Amino acid sequence: MDRIPEPELMDEVPQALAYAEADFSLTDQAFITRFLQLASEPGRRIVDLGCGPGNVTFPIAERLPDAEVVGIDGAAAMLAIAAERQRGAGPAAGRLRFLQLDLADGALARPPLAGSFSAVVSNSALHHLHDPVVFWAAVRRLGAPGAWVVVRDLRRPASKRELEAIVAREAADAPPILQRDYRASLYAAFRPDEVEQQLREAGLAGWRVEPLDDRYLEVWGQLTASPGGGTTPPAAGR
Ligand SMILES: C[S@@+](CC[C@H](N)C(=O)[O-])C[C@H]1O[C@@H](n2cnc3c(N)ncnc32)[C@H](O)[C@@H]1O
Incomplete structure (x- = not known):
C-alpha cells in the first residue's frame, strides 16, 4: 500500500486537545523504558523531536534528575498544552524547555542548539514529515558526537484492510x-x-530498525565520535 502523507503540524486546537486527552500511557512508558535501556548513559542534555504536548518529554525529565530536557515542536497548539502541563510539573519543570521550531528551521544547525544534545529521542513524529530527510538531518544536527538516538514511530500496514482493522481495534472508542x-x-x-x-x-x-508488534517500529543508534556521523549500535537486545 502506497504512503499518503498527512499534514505535518498538529496545529488545530481541537486536534491537539484530543491528542493530549487520549491515554497513550502504556506505549509512552514502554518507549521511555526502552530509551533508558538502550542509552545506558544518556547524558545531561536530551532533545525530544516533535514533542507534542510533552507525553514523553515530562517523564524523561522526571526519570533523569540531572538532565535538561528540551522539547521541539512546530505546533503552537501542542506547545500551549505542554506549557500548561509545565506549570504543574513539580521539580522537573525547571529542567524542561519547549521550543516552537519546525524541524527544518535553520536554528537547529546553529549554536546554541547544534551538536549540543547527548541524546535525541522522538516518539510518533517521523511519519508526519513529508520529507523524512528533514527528520534525520535534524537528528544529525542536534546530536553531539557519541549521542544516543532512540526513535519510535507507527509503521504502515500492508493493506487498507489491515489498516482499518487496526483503527477499529485501537481507536473504536476514540x-x-x-x-x-x-x-x-x-x-x-x-x-x-x-x-x-x-x-x-x-x-x-547500520542503525537498527526493528518492527514492534503490528503497528510500531523502533530505530536506534549512536552518532560517531566525530561531529554529525553515524555508526552501528551495539547489539542491545529487547
Ligand atoms: C503524533 S504527535 C507526537 C507527540 C509526542 N511526541 C508524543 O510522544 O505523543 C507528532 C508531533 O510532531 C509535530 N511535528 C510534525 N512535523 C513537524 C515538523 N516538521 N517540525 C516540528 N514538529 C513537527 C506535530 O506538530 C505533532 O505535535
Missing part, C-alpha cells in the same frame, strides 16, 4: 478527530525497509 488522525497517521507512516533506506541516505547506515 473521539472522531482522534480516529481521523490515527487513520491518517497509519497511511502516512513508513515501512521498516523505507526507514532503512532513509538512514543509508542520511549516512546513518
Whole structure:
C-alpha cells in the first residue's frame, strides 16, 4: 500500500486537545523504558523531536534528575498544552524547555542548539514529515558526537484492510478527530525497509530498525565520535 502523507503540524486546537486527552500511557512508558535501556548513559542534555504536548518529554525529565530536557515542536497548539502541563510539573519543570521550531528551521544547525544534545529521542513524529530527510538531518544536527538516538514511530500496514482493522481495534472508542488522525497517521507512516533506506541516505547506515508488534517500529543508534556521523549500535537486545 502506497504512503499518503498527512499534514505535518498538529496545529488545530481541537486536534491537539484530543491528542493530549487520549491515554497513550502504556506505549509512552514502554518507549521511555526502552530509551533508558538502550542509552545506558544518556547524558545531561536530551532533545525530544516533535514533542507534542510533552507525553514523553515530562517523564524523561522526571526519570533523569540531572538532565535538561528540551522539547521541539512546530505546533503552537501542542506547545500551549505542554506549557500548561509545565506549570504543574513539580521539580522537573525547571529542567524542561519547549521550543516552537519546525524541524527544518535553520536554528537547529546553529549554536546554541547544534551538536549540543547527548541524546535525541522522538516518539510518533517521523511519519508526519513529508520529507523524512528533514527528520534525520535534524537528528544529525542536534546530536553531539557519541549521542544516543532512540526513535519510535507507527509503521504502515500492508493493506487498507489491515489498516482499518487496526483503527477499529485501537481507536473504536476514540473521539472522531482522534480516529481521523490515527487513520491518517497509519497511511502516512513508513515501512521498516523505507526507514532503512532513509538512514543509508542520511549516512546513518547500520542503525537498527526493528518492527514492534503490528503497528510500531523502533530505530536506534549512536552518532560517531566525530561531529554529525553515524555508526552501528551495539547489539542491545529487547
Ligand atoms: C503524533 S504527535 C507526537 C507527540 C509526542 N511526541 C508524543 O510522544 O505523543 C507528532 C508531533 O510532531 C509535530 N511535528 C510534525 N512535523 C513537524 C515538523 N516538521 N517540525 C516540528 N514538529 C513537527 C506535530 O506538530 C505533532 O505535535
